[in-house]
Amino acid sequence: MTDIPLTTDQLSVTYTGDREIEAVKGVSIDFPANTLTTIIGPSGCGKSTLLKSLNRLHDIQENVEINGDVLLSGESVYDTDVPAPEIRRRIGYVPQTPTALPVSIYENVAYGLRIHGDYDSKADLDEKVETYLRKVNLWDEVADRLDAPGAELSTGQIQRLCVARSLAVEPDVLLCDEVTSALDPVSAESVEETLRELKSEYTIVLVTHSMAQARRLADEVVFLYLGEVIESNDVRSFFEDPQAERTRTFIGGPTPVDRDGTPVEPTATPPTHGGGSTVDDDER
Amino acid sequence: MTTDTDDLRDRARSSRLGRRLLAERYSSYWLTAAGYTAIALFAGITLLLFYRSLPILSEYPLSSLLTSANWDPAANEFGFLPAIVGTVYVTVLSMVMGVPVALGAAIYIAEYAEGRMKTLVAALIDVLAAVPSVIFGLVALIVVVPFVGNYVAPVFGENTVGVGIFTVSLVMAIVITPFMTSLTVESLESLPDELRETSLGVGATKFETIRSVLLRAAGPGIFSAILLGFGRVFGATIVPALLIGGQTQIPSSVFSSGQTLPTLIVNDFGELMSLPLTQSALIFVGLMLVVVVWLFNFGAMLVQRRLKRRWQYR
Amino acid sequence: MNRYTRQRLFGIAVRAAASLVVGVLLLVIGVTVIRGGGVLLADPSIVLTPPGARYMLEGTGGFLHAVLGSIFIVGPATVVSMVAAVSTAVYLQSDYSSERFSDAVNMFLNVLWGTPPIVYGLFVLTIIIATGTQTSLFFGIVAIAIFQYPIMTRYTDEALRAAPETVRESTYGLGATRFESARMTVRAAAPGVIAGLVMGFARGIGDAATVLFTTGRSTRMPGGLFDAATTLPVLIFDQAMSFNAEVRSHAYAAAFVLTVVVLGLIVLSKLLAGRYARYTPGGNR
Numbered sequence: 001m002t003d004i005p006l007t008t009d010q011l012s013v014t015y016t017g018d019r020e021i022e023a024v025k026g027v028s029i030d031f032p033a034n035t036l037t038t039i040i041g042p043s044g045c046g047k048s049t050l051l052k053s054l055n056r057l058h059d060i061q062e063n064v065e066i067n068g069d070v071l072l073s074g075e076s077v078y079d080t081d082v083p084a085p086e087i088r089r090r091i092g093y094v095p096q097t098p099t100a101l102p103v104s105i106y107e108n109v110a111y112g113l114r115i116h117g118d119y120d121s122k123a124d125l126d127e128k129v130e131t132y133l134r135k136v137n138l139w140d141e142v143a144d145r146l147d148a149p150g151a152e153l154s155t156g157q158i159q160r161l162c163v164a165r166s167l168a169v170e171p172d173v174l175l176c177d178e179v180t181s182a183l184d185p186v187s188a189e190s191v192e193e194t195l196r197e198l199k200s201e202y203t204i205v206l207v208t209h210s211m212a213q214a215r216r217l218a219d220e221v222v223f224l225y226l227g228e229v230i231e232s233n234d235v236r237s238f239f240e241d242p243q244a245e246r247t248r249t250f251i252g253g254p255t256p257v258d259r260d261g262t263p264v265e266p267t268a269t270p271p272t273h274g275g276g277s278t279v280d281d282d283e284r
Numbered sequence: 285m286t287t288d289t290d291d292l293r294d295r296a297r298s299s300r301l302g303r304r305l306l307a308e309r310y311s312s313y314w315l316t317a318a319g320y321t322a323i324a325l326f327a328g329i330t331l332l333l334f335y336r337s338l339p340i341l342s343e344y345p346l347s348s349l350l351t352s353a354n355w356d357p358a359a360n361e362f363g364f365l366p367a368i369v370g371t372v373y374v375t376v377l378s379m380v381m382g383v384p385v386a387l388g389a390a391i392y393i394a395e396y397a398e399g400r401m402k403t404l405v406a407a408l409i410d411v412l413a414a415v416p417s418v419i420f421g422l423v424a425l426i427v428v429v430p431f432v433g434n435y436v437a438p439v440f441g442e443n444t445v446g447v448g449i450f451t452v453s454l455v456m457a458i459v460i461t462p463f464m465t466s467l468t469v470e471s472l473e474s475l476p477d478e479l480r481e482t483s484l485g486v487g488a489t490k491f492e493t494i495r496s497v498l499l500r501a502a503g504p505g506i507f508s509a510i511l512l513g514f515g516r517v518f519g520a521t522i523v524p525a526l527l528i529g530g531q532t533q534i535p536s537s538v539f540s541s542g543q544t545l546p547t548l549i550v551n552d553f554g555e556l557m558s559l560p561l562t563q564s565a566l567i568f569v570g571l572m573l574v575v576v577v578w579l580f581n582f583g584a585m586l587v588q589r590r591l592k593r594r595w596q597y598r
Numbered sequence: 599m600n601r602y603t604r605q606r607l608f609g610i611a612v613r614a615a616a617s618l619v620v621g622v623l624l625l626v627i628g629v630t631v632i633r634g635g636g637v638l639l640a641d642p643s644i645v646l647t648p649p650g651a652r653y654m655l656e657g658t659g660g661f662l663h664a665v666l667g668s669i670f671i672v673g674p675a676t677v678v679s680m681v682a683a684v685s686t687a688v689y690l691q692s693d694y695s696s697e698r699f700s701d702a703v704n705m706f707l708n709v710l711w712g713t714p715p716i717v718y719g720l721f722v723l724t725i726i727i728a729t730g731t732q733t734s735l736f737f738g739i740v741a742i743a744i745f746q747y748p749i750m751t752r753y754t755d756e757a758l759r760a761a762p763e764t765v766r767e768s769t770y771g772l773g774a775t776r777f778e779s780a781r782m783t784v785r786a787a788a789p790g791v792i793a794g795l796v797m798g799f800a801r802g803i804g805d806a807a808t809v810l811f812t813t814g815r816s817t818r819m820p821g822g823l824f825d826a827a828t829t830l831p832v833l834i835f836d837q838a839m840s841f842n843a844e845v846r847s848h849a850y851a852a853a854f855v856l857t858v859v860v861l862g863l864i865v866l867s868k869l870l871a872g873r874y875a876r877y878t879p880g881g882n883r
Contacts, residue, residue, distance in 0.1 A: 060776070085305075085770075085773045086297075086773060089772065093767065094771065099767075101768065101782055103785065111772065111782075116300065169773055304775055315694055318682055318686040319685075322751070323706050329713075333717075333721065388611055389616040396613070409619060412626075415860060416806070417804070418806050418853070419804075458622055490605060492605075515714070520714070521715065521716040521810070549716060549811075
């Protein structure tokens with residue numbers, strides 16, 4: 001495996017419905033291995049569209065046109081003989097809304113393993129389900145009720161269940177679409193904690209509109225604005241020494257530039273890894 | 285070592301993937317066929333009924349079939365007018381009796397009733413909408429028939445045993461009311477509460493809110509409820525066959541016995557199999573039913589689309 | 599008239615309308631239960647007794663033939679129709695067909711839904727005539743299945759539309775194929791699909807017009823797939839027009855059985871839907 005498992009090359013996504021909208025405009029980004037890269041930007045800037053184009057989720061929609069390419073370990077994702085389902089197994093996706101499949105907790109995690117046939121015996125399946133539930137710190141909470149419907153868990157637990165479900169099919173890359181935005185602060189923290197633990201083992205791309213979350217979790221930050229990459233850098237440089245004017249404005253928070261044109265002083269503090277007290281400043 | 289097992293896993297996966305994609309392909313053929321079923325069914329019914337109607341249509345001009353009052357298959361007289369008039373009477377009367385009551389009951393459930401009462405009444409009406417119409421017909425034989433014969437008809441100076449067009453209309457109104465009620469409740473309840481609050485907020489009374497805002501906003505839904513009610517009365521077979529009296533003549537009043545298009549088929553079913561021309565004539569009745577339902581539905585869809593666009597409600 | 603007076607009168611009017619509907623319906627059910635229940639209490643065995651040789655003339659024996667006919671016709675018809683309905687509804691989802699196509703199909707489904715059942719009966723009858731075969735249990739199944747198809751498809755389609763979009767996204771994100779994803783969406787829509795199934799069965803078992811011309815209105819026990827048969831609603835219809843009081847009283851007994859079955863099914867569907875709702879995202883409110 002190369003150090004850069006996932007790359008986009010002049011990737012453009014255009015919605016060709018009633019009005020033609022180019023939501024992602026010629027984006028080229030590298031997502032390094034065993035790193036958590038966040039894509040940040042204001043709502044409607046094309047973050048989710050970009051994320052879904054990385055594993056061909058747009059294939060199932062009408063009226064979406066994709067140009068450029070996505071490379072997984074150097075191989076094209078679009079121009080390939082590998083069928084889309086296999087591409088999506090290698091590049092997992094966790095949607096924004098916590099979604100328990102309408103089956104038991106156990107079967108939620110086993111679902112991907114079952115469709116891909118990734119187990120030898122019932123014992124093997126049991127073991128794998130346990131392994132991945134442990135990975136997302138959910139095992140202790142659900143071990144005694146694996147047969148209960150997944151939908152009966154709390155939203156924070158469901159979101160961790162979703163992560164476990166995605167990890168179970170052994171993806172090379174995991175895409176997470178604003179996975180904490182639908183959660184209360186406490187649940188959001190538990191999911192963040194899980195992602196923080198996973199990021200040394202997995203290549204994770206996390207879309208978020210929360211600056212604070214990016215600071216807490218990211219190794220690399222990509223700032224997307226109106227479908228274009230304005231700036232991308234490692235987290236420290238990005239927040240402490242932003243290069244682009246627009247980045248400075250955006251990091252500065254919701255307050256716009258002053259009347260005379262000088263940007264508002266960024267109030268950024270260095271990211272504090274491992275701290276849990278920063279959830280409150282999350283801009284939800 | 286790990287590479288070996290990884291390799292094995294990959295190979296197992298890819299052979300499994302081949303099978304999964306094959307299942308995907310064959311299932312998509314099957315599903316596509318299913319997707320076209322409705323269209324095929326529709327076309328099949330229309331074409332077959334039309335084809336089998338050709339003998340009668342080539343024998344007699346359409347205008348005389350529709351305007352002749354003389355129905356006597358044995359004498360090769362095929363006038364559909366009595367049945368057409370009977371059908372129109374029954375349909376109009378049932379709708380006149382059923383729609384206001386259904387609307388009122390629906391407004392009560394959606395806007396007035398609360399708590400237990402609401403659940404109870406709504407559930408009762410929902411459940412009873414599913415009671416087979418033959419049961420209504422059967423009960424009507426011992427309840428509605430004497431009621432109409434002894435009490436209603438004399439008021440209008442009519443002398444009848446109780447079977448006839450009015451009885452059928454009354455029973456059909458009873459059959460379709462719960463059905464229209466529950467559909468109307470559905471569309472009233474899907475309206476956002478903001479609509480009610482906005483209207484009440486400008487000082488409108490509840491009645492004014494319901495009349496000028498809610499009924500209008502729920503218009504498309506109510507419209508289709510009424511249309512479905514119409515369709516069920518129009519094509520009703522069993523209740524009219526039990527209660528209409530089966531006289532193929534132009535009804536002299538709403539209390540006289542008569543015939544509707546569907547009952548014509550039921551009553552002359554015996555001859556249907558043996559006499560080719562009668563067979564064709566009765567199949568033509570089926571074709572007429574389909575064509576009318578067809579026209580009403582497509583017309584309704586146009587109206588509905590316009591209503592929706594005009595008021596911007598779904 | 600004062601607007602507040604009008605408001606009060608309107609309130610009274612809608613209450614009256616609701617009471618009228620409920621009252622009339624209770625009357626219908628009451629008469630069925632009392633008359634039918636009375637006949638059944640006097641001789642419950644008629645439900646399980648085959649008809650005598652002169653059953654429709656003198657009421658000798660029972661109506662087991664119609665009970666079995668209903669089961670053997672509506673059961674298979676519901677299964678066939680359900681498979682077709684779920685397949686159609688899945689196809690109408692955006693993953694398979696364009697929005698324009700599914701709009702068009704929905705339009706035809708609406709028209710089919712509004713088509714009088716007697717037309718379906720007549721349609722199958724013309725097939726019987728064209729193929730030179732006889733009315734039988736088999737053609738009853740065909741007619742009922744056609745009748746149920748648009749009803750069940752509408753319910754299933756609505757249920758699938760209401761299923762959360764994220765179930766599809768989640769399964770695709772795990773590498774599921776379109777078919778595998780659709781299967782999970784159907785599971786997520788299970789309460790609605792089951793409601794559609796039971797409604798379809800209830801409508802099918804209660805309809806007489808579709809089977810009136812297609813099964814042969816037999817007065818004997820059904821002998822096989824291509825043998826003549828009858829169903830409960832058709833039997834009730836035939837009995838109701840009899841001149842023999844004993845035969846007419848059997849009509850109420852049969853009506854009682856039919857009503858209990860239909861109402862029981864509706865209650866069952868609500869219970870089942872509630873059970874499955876546990877598994878549905880957001881369904882456990």
